[in-house]
Amino acid sequence: GLPERVTIYEVGPRDGLQNEAAIVPVEVKAELVARLAAAGLTTIEATSFVHPKWVPQLADAEELLATMDRAPGVRYPVLVPNERGLSRALALGVTDIAIFGSATETFARRNLNRTVAESMEMFAPVVARARDSGVAVRAYLSMCFGDPWEGPVPVGQVVAAGVRLLDLGCHRLSLGDTIGVGTPGHVTALLAAFAAAGVGPERLAVHFHDTYGQALVNTLAALRGGVTEVDASAGGIGGCPYARSATGNLATEDLVWMLSGLGVETGVDLPSLAATSAWLAGRLGRPSPSRVVQALSAA
Ligand code: HMG
Ligand code: MG
Numbered sequence: 001g002l003p004e005r006v007t008i009y010e011v012g013p014r015d016g017l018q019n020e021a022a023i024v025p026v027e028v029k030a031e032l033v034a035r036l037a038a039a040g041l042t043t044i045e046a047t048s049f050v051h052p053k054w055v056p057q058l059a060d061a062e063e064l065l066a067t068m069d070r071a072p073g074v075r076y077p078v079l080v081p082n083e084r085g086l087s088r089a090l091a092l093g094v095t096d097i098a099i100f101g102s103a104t105e106t107f108a109r110r111n112l113n114r115t116v117a118e119s120m121e122m123f124a125p126v127v128a129r130a131r132d133s134g135v136a137v138r139a140y141l142s143m144c145f146g147d148p149w150e151g152p153v154p155v156g157q158v159v160a161a162g163v164r165l166l167d168l169g170c171h172r173l174s175l176g177d178t179i180g181v182g183t184p185g186h187v188t189a190l191l192a193a194f195a196a197a198g199v200g201p202e203r204l205a206v207h208f209h210d211t212y213g214q215a216l217v218n219t220l221a222a223l224r225g226g227v228t229e230v231d232a233s234a235g236g237i238g239g240c241p242y243a244r245s246a247t248g249n250l251a252t253e254d255l256v257w258m259l260s261g262l263g264v265e266t267g268v269d270l271p272s273l274a275a276t277s278a279w280l281a282g283r284l285g286r287p288s289p290s291r292v293v294q295a296l297s298a299a
Helices: 012-016 026-038 061-067 083-091 105-112 116-132 155-167 184-196 215-224 252-262 270-284 291-298
Strands: 007-010 096-102 136-142 172-177 204-208 229-232
Touching (some): 007 252, 012 026, 026 061, 026 270, 061 083, 096 116, 105 116, 155 172, 184 204, 204 215, 215 229, 229 252, 252 270
Parallel strands (some): 007 229, 096 136, 136 172, 172 204, 204 229
16 A cells, blocks of 8 residues: 655755755755745755865855745754764754765765764764754665665665664664665565564655666655655755765655655645746756656646
8 A cells, every 4th residue: 555645855955956066056045945845845954064075065054054944844954974063053953953874884984984883983972962952863874775886785784774873863764775776676675674673664764866767666665665754856956976876866746746646645736846946957057857847847
């Protein structure tokens, strides 16, 4: 069966923009966040409190949070890798953060400058202090389906790293297919392995990049497996600057089109969202890769 309702965790302003070479003005980012909320998205990942040299596009995190409008009932999580990032986020009154670990050693080194074990040590005090401050913590796990340097990643290795992140005190774990190589059978097998380790689908989310065109069908497999929170990026923009061959995320419009056809509620107004992505494409200077945005814009 399928869930009656799916929560879309919108990552466009963060995962979508983090890979853009030309710096997007902070006013455009604030308008994007506001338009996404107006289109009915209730969780909008706004930016990252990472080292500004590592992700220059998001070096304006303070300015964005200080100037953007917040809509009632909408959550605006931010990425936080370490205690320095947490202090910056708390100073801006953030109520939701996400830490981001890796299932593989190579990507942990490239993305966090740490081994997997060292990154867990970095995250532990972040989660503890965030929770003491009443901040909810989500965890991402990257390279759950394959790694550009290490190849296929064993399911047991993914589950072990994911359980460690949850055990730190995170309320949910988002399974990242950072380079988009996964296929539906693999999704089903990974969910089964988490269930066998005591982690049910209500504690999981899925985060698919669409590099190989599998993001939507993988999402359907995850929904059939009981997952009800899906990460997506308006217009399908995005990618990780530290992961070779990572392209855009699952497009939020493609997801909403499929879910509305299946009768699954999202609360998102598709024409308004697609118009937002068409506007953003104009600001970024190239068309949205989303098929649904293209189809609706041509209509
Ligand atoms: P490091 O160089 O090891 O940092 O980087 P450090 O702890 O050694 O500190 C070095 C200096 O940086 C210090 O300054 C710190 O204060 C400063 P100094 O004392 O030398 O003057 N510093 C900071 N400044 C501002 N904000 C901070 C911060 N931290 C340290 N937060 C670090 C380690 C984790 C910081 C670095 O590797 C980093 O920023 N990595 C982030 C990379 C990133 O953002 N990647 C993209 C997001 S992940 C993703 O896209 C995947 C996902 O979408 C899921 C999927 O698709 O799989 C989530
Ligand atoms: Mg991602």
